[in-house]
Amino acid sequence: xxxxxxxxxxxxxxxxxxxxxxxxxxxxxxxxxxxxxxxxxxxxxxxxxxxxxxxxxxxxxxxxx
Numbered sequence: 001x002x003x004x005x006x007x008x009x010x011x012x013x014x015x016x017x018x019x020x021x022x023x024x025x026x027x028x029x030x031x032x033x034x035x036x037x038x039x040x041x042x043x044x045x046x047x048x049x050x051x052x053x054x055x056x057x058x059x060x061x062x063x064x065x
Contacts, residue, residue, distance in 0.1 A: 023042070026039060026045055028040055
């Protein structure tokens with residue numbers, strides 16, 4: 001049994017990008033909780049988070065390549 005409320009699928013752009021300006025959460029559970037979490041792309045912090053993650057991955061690959 002899933003304890004998390006199901007997200008309204010109309011808040012998903014192209015079926016994969018969660019975009020809800022009314023949702024305060026940056027990280028939200030996907031509609032099918034077996035697939036984990038996603039970012040709320042209505043929040044500017046989501047893009048900063050992705051940029052930092054990308055920079056860390058590039059740095060790691062440069063250090064160990």
